[in-house]
Amino acid sequence: MVKDLFRRALVKPVMNSHQPQAAQIEASELFDGQWYLAQYPDVAKHPVWKKQAALHYARFGAQENRQPGPSFDAVWYLTQYPDVKASGMNPLLHYLQHGRREGRQPLPARSGHKPAAVAERRLPPPSLQKSSTEQGDVALINGSDLFDREWYLSEYQDVASHGVDPVVHYVQKGAKELREPGPAFDTAFYFAQCPDARREGVNPLVHYLRVGHHQGCRPRPELTIAPWWQEVEPAEPVAFDMAATLERLKVARHVPAVIIPVYNAVDAVADCLASLQAHTRMTCRIIVIDDASPDPAVPQLLDGYRDVWPFECYRNEHNLGFTRTVNRGLQLAGHADAVLLNSDTCVTPGWLSRLRLAAYSQAWVGTVTPFSNNAGAFSAPEPGTNELPDGLALEAFGRAIAQGALHRYPQVPTGNGFCLYIRRDCLDDMGELDAGAFPRGYGEENDFCMRAGKQGWTHLIDDSSYIHHVRSASFGSEKTALMEQGRQVIDKRHPEYGKQVQKAFAAPGLQEARRRVATLTEAAQGAGRGVKPRILYVLATRTGGTPQTNQDLMQALDDRIECFVLRCNSRVMTLLHFAEGVYTQVERHVLSEPLQAFPHRSAEYDAVAAEWLVRYAIELVHVRHIAWHSLGLIEAARALAVPTVFSFHDYYSVCPSIKLLDDQQQFCGGRCTATRGDCGHELWAEGSLPPLKHAAIKTWQREFNDVLAQCDAFVTTTPSARANLQAVYPALKQRDFRVLPHGRDFPRMAQLASAPSGKEPLRIVFPGNISRAKGGETILELARRAPELGLEIHILGKASSDLALPDWVNCHGGYMRDEFFDKIAAIRPHVGAVLSIWPETFCHTLTELWATGVPVIGFDIGAVGDRLRESNAGWLAPSMTAEGVLTVLEEARQAETWQQKLQAVQHWQQTKGTSQSCQVMAEAYLTLYQHVWHRPFKALSSGLIAFES
Numbered sequence: 008m009v010k011d012l013f014r015r016a017l018v019k020p021v022m023n024s025h026q027p028q029a030a031q032i033e034a035s036e037l038f039d040g041q042w043y044l045a046q047y048p049d050v051a052k053h054p055v056w057k058k059q060a061a062l063h064y065a066r067f068g069a070q071e072n073r074q075p076g077p078s079f080d081a082v083w084y085l086t087q088y089p090d091v092k093a094s095g096m097n098p099l100l101h102y103l104q105h106g107r108r109e110g111r112q113p114l115p116a117r118s119g120h121k122p123a124a125v126a127e128r129r130l131p132p133p134s135l136q137k138s139s140t141e142q143g144d145v146a147l148i149n150g151s152d153l154f155d156r157e158w159y160l161s162e163y164q165d166v167a168s169h170g171v172d173p174v175v176h177y178v179q180k181g182a183k184e185l186r187e188p189g190p191a192f193d194t195a196f197y198f199a200q201c202p203d204a205r206r207e208g209v210n211p212l213v214h215y216l217r218v219g220h221h222q223g224c225r226p227r228p229e230l231t232i233a234p235w236w237q238e239v240e241p242a243e244p245v246a247f248d249m250a251a252t253l254e255r256l257k258v259a260r261h262v263p264a265v266i267i268p269v270y271n272a273v274d275a276v277a278d279c280l281a282s283l284q285a286h287t288r289m290t291c292r293i294i295v296i297d298d299a300s301p302d303p304a305v306p307q308l309l310d311g312y313r314d315v316w317p318f319e320c321y322r323n324e325h326n327l328g329f330t331r332t333v334n335r336g337l338q339l340a341g342h343a344d345a346v347l348l349n350s351d352t353c354v355t356p357g358w359l360s361r362l363r364l365a366a367y368s369q370a371w372v373g374t375v376t377p378f379s380n381n382a383g384a385f386s387a388p389e390p391g392t393n394e395l396p397d398g399l400a401l402e403a404f405g406r407a408i409a410q411g412a413l414h415r416y417p418q419v420p421t422g423n424g425f426c427l428y429i430r431r432d433c434l435d436d437m438g439e440l441d442a443g444a445f446p447r448g449y450g451e452e453n454d455f456c457m458r459a460g461k462q463g464w465t466h467l468i469d470d471s472s473y474i475h476h477v478r479s480a481s482f483g484s485e486k487t488a489l490m491e492q493g494r495q496v497i498d499k500r501h502p503e504y505g506k507q508v509q510k511a512f513a514a515p516g517l518q519e520a521r522r523r524v525a526t527l528t529e530a531a532q533g534a535g536r537g538v539k540p541r542i543l544y545v546l547a548t549r550t551g552g553t554p555q556t557n558q559d560l561m562q563a564l565d566d567r568i569e570c571f572v573l574r575c576n577s578r579v580m581t582l583l584h585f586a587e588g589v590y591t592q593v594e595r596h597v598l599s600e601p602l603q604a605f606p607h608r609s610a611e612y613d614a615v616a617a618e619w620l621v622r623y624a625i626e627l628v629h630v631r632h633i634a635w636h637s638l639g640l641i642e643a644a645r646a647l648a649v650p651t652v653f654s655f656h657d658y659y660s661v662c663p664s665i666k667l668l669d670d671q672q673q674f675c676g677g678r679c680t681a682t683r684g685d686c687g688h689e690l691w692a693e694g695s696l697p698p699l700k701h702a703a704i705k706t707w708q709r710e711f712n713d714v715l716a717q718c719d720a721f722v723t724t725t726p727s728a729r730a731n732l733q734a735v736y737p738a739l740k741q742r743d744f745r746v747l748p749h750g751r752d753f754p755r756m757a758q759l760a761s762a763p764s765g766k767e768p769l770r771i772v773f774p775g776n777i778s779r780a781k782g783g784e785t786i787l788e789l790a791r792r793a794p795e796l797g798l799e800i801h802i803l804g805k806a807s808s809d810l811a812l813p814d815w816v817n818c819h820g821g822y823m824r825d826e827f828f829d830k831i832a833a834i835r836p837h838v839g840a841v842l843s844i845w846p847e848t849f850c851h852t853l854t855e856l857w858a859t860g861v862p863v864i865g866f867d868i869g870a871v872g873d874r875l876r877e878s879n880a881g882w883l884a885p886s887m888t889a890e891g892v893l894t895v896l897e898e899a900r901q902a903e904t905w906q907q908k909l910q911a912v913q914h915w916q917q918t919k920g921t922s923q924s925c926q927v928m929a930e931a932y933l934t935l936y937q938h939v940w941h942r943p944f945k946a947l948s949s950g951l952i953a954f955e956s
Contacts, residue, residue, distance in 0.1 A: 025065040028100055031146035032075065033061035035103055036217050037113060039076035047073060069097040079113045087112070103150045144178045144213050148188070151216055153226055155189030161579040161597070162187070162549065168692075182210040185821060187549070190592050193227040195823055200224045205823075228589045234569070235534030236411055239526055241593075242622055245414045247368040249621070250614040255367040256646040261343040261431065263363060264292040266336030267350050268329055273304040275351040275477055280312060282353040286402070288626070288940050289360045289648030292343070293318045294336050299326040329448035334439045345434065347427040347452070351477035352379075354426075355405020356540065357626060358472050360648035362428040364621060365416050365469040373433035373464030374422040374456055377472035378408070378524060384512045385423045385468065388525035395475070396532050403538040405473045407531035408524055409624040410541065412471030417517040420507040422466050424452035425476045433464050450493025457501040470520040471624070536586065539569040542936070543625045546574050547634035547690065552851045553656045555824060556749050557631050561585050563750070563929030568936075571623060573616065577602040577635040580612065582619050594619055602635060604663060604691045605703065607710060613639035620647055627652065627936055630718075634659055634690045638714045645717045650939045653715060655723040656848055660711045661735050662704055663688040663696060666780045666845035670700070674845060674868065677735040679704060712736055719939045722932075724748050724849040725870040731846060745935060749849050750928030751858070756916040757828055758860035760909065761835045763900050768799040771896070772836040772861070774827075774852040778807040782842025782866070788889040790816045796893065801834050803827075831859040838899050840864040841871050844887055850874070857915050862908035864895050878919075880911040 032038045040060040044051040047068075056063040064075055074081055079099055085092040088111060091101050102113055148154045159173040160166060163186060166176045177188055185194055192212055198205040201224060204214045215226055265283070269276050283293055295318060297305055312318040321339070323332060337345055346362065348354075358377065365375040378387040386393055396404060437459045445451035456466050497504050511517070531538050544561065546554050561570040565586060572583040572590065578601040582594035596615045602608075620628070620643070628644045629652045630636075644651050657665045661677040669675045670684030679701050686700050697703040715721075715736060721744040723729050729746055733739045763769055777783050783806070790800050790812050801817040812818065822830055839856040846869025853871060856863050863881035865871040875881050882898060884891035898904045 025062060027146060028065040028097065029059070029062040030140070030142045031103060031150050032065055032097075032099060033140075034143035034147035034213075034217070035099070036221070037076055037079040037099060037102070038064065039078075042076050043068075043073075064099075065097065069099065075099050080115070083115055084111075084113065087115075108152055141178055144210060145174050147216050148174050148178065148212060151212070153189055153192045153212060153215070155191070158189050159186075162576060164576060164578070164692075177212075178210065182212065183208075185550075185823065188212045190590075191227060195825075196228050197224065197226060198823065199825070205826075228587070230587050230589050230591075232536050232587070234536055234584065234586060235407070235531055235538055236527075239411055239530050242411065242413050245368075245618055245621060247414075247416070249618045250610060251370075252364070252368050253613065253617055253643055253646050255370070256363070257642075259344070259367065259431075261341070262290045262292060263344040263346055263359065263428070264294055264336070264340035265346045265348055265359070266333060266340065267293065267295045267348050268298055268332040268336070269295060269300060269305060269309070269350045270298045270326075270329070271300045271302045271305060272351060273300075273302055273308055276305065277308055278353055279348075279350050280308075280318070282355075284315070284318075285941070286354050286356045287317075287359055288357060288650065289363070291317055291359060292340070294339050295320045296332050296336055297322040298328070298332045299323045328442065328446040330440050330442040330445050330451045333451075334442055337434065337439050340431075342431055344431045345429050347424055347429070349425045349476065352426060353401060353475040355402060355409075355473055355475075357409060357624065358405070358474060361409065361472045362426075362469055364647060365467055365471075366428050366430050368416060368467075369465065371464055372467055373430060373437075373459040374452075374466045375416075375428040375469050376419075376422040376466070377426055377469045377474045378520075379423075379425065379474050379476045381476045382423050382425050384508070385425075387470075387473070387521045388528060389521070390512070396528050399528075399532055399538075401475050404528070404531065406540065406624070407527050407534075407538045408473045409471050410538070411523065411527040411530070412624075413520060413523050414471055414621065415516050415520055416467040416469060417511075417514065417520055419466050419468055419511040419517070420460055420504065421453045421456040424448065426474050427452055428469075429455075433459055436462060436464070444496050445493055447489055448493075449489040450497050453493070453497050453504070454500060457497070457504060468517065468520070470523065473524075536569075539567060540626045541569045541571060541624055542627045542629055543571045543573055543620065543623075545628065545630040545633065545636060545640065546572055547576075547632040547636070549574070552849075553632050556656075556851075558585070558588075559750065559752070559925045560929055560932060562588060563925040564933065567933065571625065573619070573636075575602070575612070575635045580615055582623070593623075602637060604696050605706065607638045609637045609639070612637040613643045616640050617643040617647060620644060620649055625649055627939065630654060632656060632659065638710060641714050641717050650719040651717070652720045652722060652935065652939060653718040655721070655728060655732055658731070658848075659690070660715070661732065662686075662699065662707065663691060664699070665689045667731075668780055668845050672779060672784075672844065676731060677708070708735065712738070715739070719743070720745070720935060722747050722935070725873050727846060727869055727873050728848040743935075743938070745931075747928065747931045747935070748923055749851065749854070750923050750925040751851075751854055751920075752925045753858045753920070756858055756860070756920060757832075758913075759828070759831045759835065760859070760861040760912075761837055762902065762909075763837045763905055765900070768793075768797045769838070769896060769900055770799045770801065770834065770836045771864075772801040772803050772831065772834055772839045772856075773842070774803045774839065774856060775841070776805045776807075776821075777802055777810065779809075780843065780845050782840075782844055783807055783810045785842050785844075785887070785889045785892060786810070786840075787812065789892060792889075796896075798896075801836065803830055803834070827855050828859055831856075831861065836861055837905070838862050838864055838881075838896070840892070842866055842884075842887075842892065843869065843871055845869065847871055854920075857912050858920060860909070860912055860916070862899070862905065862912055864892060864899070866891075878911060878915045879908070880915050881908055 038061055043060045043064065044057060050056045050060060050063050069081060072082055081098040084098045091098060102111060154174060156173045166173055187194055194211050197211045197215060201214060201219060204211060215224060295309060297309055306322060309320040313320050333347055362375050362377060366372050376385055379385055380393045380395060384390050395401060437455060440451040440455055544557050546557060548554060570585045572585055574581045578598055580596040581592060584591045584593050598609060598611055602612060627650050631654050641651050658667045659665050661667065664686050667675050667677055669680045669682060670686050671682055673680060685698055688696055721739060721742060723746060726746055729744060773786055775781060777786060787810050789798060793800050793815060801819060803819050803822065805821050806812055806818055819830060839861040841850060841853050841863060844866065849870045853863060853874060857880055865875050865881060865883060866887045867883045872883060875883050882895035884895050
C-alpha cells in the first residue's frame with residue numbers, strides 16, 4: 008500500500024506535465040496503444056504505463072526512438088527532417104501540429120515499408136470505435152487548423168459571453184448543435200459525404216481528422232470554376248476617407264445633369280443614348296441639345312426620347328457651336344453638377360455613380376475624367392487608341408475594370424471633354440467655358456481646368472470607370488486643325504500646361520492604374536464564369552430559413568449574377584463571396600464598439616460597408632435581414648447610388664419582438680396592446696433594450712420608417728404579411744412592394760404519411776424548433792393528455808427548455824435540411840401540425856410536410872392560415888387552443904376525411920410543389936432587380952432635388 012502511494016506520488020507530476028501532449032497523441036490515428044504495448048513488453052509490464060501507453064510515449068518513448076505505431080516512422084521522420092530533430096520536439100507531435108499541414112510525410116513513399124526496428128503487425132483501419140475521450144477530442148482539434156478559435160467566439164457570442172474555451176464548447180455542445188468550427192469546415196457538406204457519421208451522431212470535425220481525410224473526404228466544397236478575378240492581386244482599401252466622402256455626397260442634394268451636345272452623326276448619337284438608357288442607374292437629368300443638325304434623322308431620333316425619363320431634348324434654332332451649346336446645357340443644369348458627354352460615346356454600367364463618387368472623394372475636386380479606349384492620354388491600358396478585348400463585350404469589360412479597380416484616382420492638371428464630370432461649386436467659382444476662344448471645342452475643357460487649378464481645384468482620373476469613345480464623329484477631317492488652334496490658345500494662356508501634363512501622365516500612380524487595366528483585361532478575357540453584375544445580400548443569422556432561402560436564390564442566379572453576402576453579428580462584419588454553393592470570406596472587420604439595438608447605427612460600420620460597396624463594385628443591395636447591421640447601410644447605399652431591395656421575412660422592422668406577440672403572448676399587430684407588461688424580444692441580448700411597450704417602440708418604428716423610405720423596392724412572401732406591414736407603415740402602400748413566395752427544389756415528392764387505422768395511436772409530428780410562439784403551450788397540453796387521447800407525439804426539432812414535455816413525447820432533436828424526408832419516413836406520421844400563434848410570413852416546415860405527403864393541422868393566422876385555406880391540404884383549427892386542435896384531430900382520424908386531405912396534398916405536390924421551384928423564384932427576383940435598375944428614378948424616393956422652381 009505504502010509502495011503504491013509512493014509510486015503514484017512520483018508518477019503524478021510527470022503525468023500532469025505531459026498530459027496534454029499524451030491526449031493529442033492518444034487521439035491521433037497514428038498512435039496505436041495496443042500495438043505499442045505489443046512491441047515494447049517493458050512498457051506493457053509496467054503497472055502505470057500499461058494503462059497509459061500514450062503518456063509513456065510522450066514522456067519517454069520518443070526520446071528513446073520508440074515507434075508510436077506502424078503508420079508513423081519516427082526514426083525516419085527525424086532523419087528526413089533535420090529541422091525537427093534539431094528542435095528536440097516529439098516527432099509525432101510535430102507532425103500532428105505542423106508537419107501534416109506543411110505537406111510532410113509520416114512514412115517513406117515506398118510500398119511495404121515498416122517502421123525501423125519493429126516487428127511486423129497489420130494496422131487496423133482508422134475507426135472512431137478506438138477509445139476516444141473528450142479530452143482527446145479537444146487535443147486533436149487543438150492540433151488542427153480547421154478550428155478557428157477567434158472565428159468561433161466572434162460567430163457565437165453566447166460562447167464568448169460565458170468565457171468558455173471554444174474548443175471545449177464545440178466538443179461538448181457545438182458539434183451536436185451543428186455549429187461550424189470555422190470557415191474552412193462545412194458540417195453539412197461533410198455529413199453529405201459521410202452519412203454514417205451523421206447517423207452515429209459523431210463530432211464531424213473529429214471524424215474528419217481521424218477518419219475522413221484518410222478516406223479522401225473534403226472538409227468543405229471547392230469551386231470547379233474559379234471567378235474571373237481570382238488570380239488578380241486584390242485591391243487594397245480605398246485611399247480616401249470614406250466617412251467624409253459619404254457626408255459630402257449626402258450634402259450634395261442636386262442630381263447631376265448630363266449634357267450631350269449633338270450635331271449630325273445620328274448613328275453614334277443613337278448608340279450613345281441607348282447606352283445611357285441601359286446603364287445610367289442613378290437619379291439624374293440627361294440634357295440632349297441638338298445644335299441645329301442639318302441631318303433630319305437627328306431630330307427624328309430625339310423625338311423618340313422626349314417623353315422618356317430622365318431625358319430632356321432641346322434644339323438650338325441656329326447653330327451655336329459646340330462650346331456655346333455646352334454652356335446652354337450648363338445653364339439648364341441650374342445648381343447641379345454637370346457631366347459633359349460627347350455624343351460619340353457609349354457608357355458602361357454604373358458609370359455616373361462612380362464618377363460622382365470620385366468627384367466627392369476629396370473636398371476640392373473640380374473635375375473627373377474616366378478611362379477610355381480612345382481618349383489620348385486618358386486611354387488605357389495604353390495611351391492613344393485601344394481595341395476592345397476579343398470576346399469581351401463593352402458592358403462586361405466596363406464591369407471588369409470597375410470590379411478590380413484600385414480607386415487611386417490619379418491627379419492630373421486637366422480633364423478631357425469626351426466625358427468630364429464637373430462639380431457645381433467649381434463651376435460657380437470659375438464660370439462657364441470660354442466659347443469666344445474655343446467656339447467649336449478642342450481646348451475649352453483644358454482652359455477651364457487650368458484656370459480652376461490655379462484657384463486650388465484638383466482634377467482626377469477615375470480609374471474605375473471606362474467609357475467607349477469613337478472620337479470626333481461630328482467634325483471629321485477638321486479635327487487636326489481644331490486641335491492645333493486650341494493648343495495655341497492654351498500654350499499662350501498657360502505656358503506651364505505642357506510640362507504639367509507630361510509630368511502627370513508619366514507619374515507612377517497613373518502608370519500603375521493603366522497596368523491594372525491591362526491585368527484586368529487579361530483576366531476577364533479568360534473568365535470561365537464571366538464578368539457579371541454583383542449583388543450584395545445582407546443577412547443576420549448564419550442558419551435558419553432566411554439564410555437557407557437566400558442561398559437557394561443565389562444558387563439559382565449563379566449563372567447570371569455574382570453574389571456576395573454581408574453578415575454582421577453586431578461586432579464582426581464579414582463579406583463573403585458565394586458561388587457553386589461555396590462561401591469564401593473576402594473581408595472581415597471587427598468593430599471597435601459593438602452595434603446596439605438603439606440607435607441601431609454605427610458610423611464605423613457605415614464607412615466600412617460603403618468602402619466594400621465601392622471596392623467590390625456592388626450594383627444592388629438586397630437586405631434579407633437587417634438585425635445586427637447598421638441602419639446607416641441603406642443610407643450609405645443611397646448616397647453611393649446603389650439601389651436597395653428590402654425583404655421582410657419576419658416583423659423585426661416593426662418590433663424587435665420579431666413575432667409581434669405581447670407580454671401575454673397575444674398578437675399585437677405592431678400596435679401596443681393595453682397590458683403594461685414588458686414584451687420579450689429576440690436576437691439582442693437580454694437587458695440590452697429599453698422597455699419597448701408604449702415607449703421605445705415609437706423610436707424604433709420612426710427610425711425604420713425613415714430608413715425604409717430610402718429603399719427602392721420591397722418583398723415579402725404572403726399577402727397577409729404585406730398587409731400587416733402596410734398597416735404599420737402606410738407609405739408602403741404606394742411603393743413597389745411585391746409578394747414573392749419562396750421556391751424549393753425537392754429531389755422528389757414523397758408519400759410518407761400513414762393512414763389512420765383506429766388500431767394505433769394517432770401519430771402527429773411537430774416540425775421545427777418548438778417554442779411558445781410555435782404553439783408550445785398547446786403542444787405541452789396535448790402532450791400531457793396524449794395517453795388518454797390516443798396520441799403519439801413527435802417533436803422533429805428542438806423543444807424550448809421552458810417546455811417540460813413528458814417522457815413519452817418522442818423528441819428527435821435538431822436536423823439538417825436534407826434529412827427531413829428520412830426523418831419523416833422513420834416516423835410515418837398520420838398528420839403534421841404547425842401551431843404558430845404568430846403570423847408567419849411563409850413557413851418552410853409547412854412546405855416540407857406537404858412535400859413528404861403529410862396533411863397538416865394549423866391555426867388560422869398568417870402564412871399558415873393563408874396557405875392551408877388556399878390548398879385545403881389540411882385542417883384549420885377552429886380556435887388557437889388545444890381543444891381546437893383536438894376538434895380537427897377527430898376529423899383527421901376519419902378515413903374518408905383524411906383521404907380527402909391527402910388528395911389535396913398530392914394536388915399541391917403536382918402543382919405548386921413542383922412549379923414553385925428555386926429557378927422560378929429566381930426569375931421573379933431577377934425581374935424585380937432589372938426593374939429597379941432600369942426604372943425612372945423619382946426625386947422623392949432618392950432624397951435628391953431634380954428640378955428647381
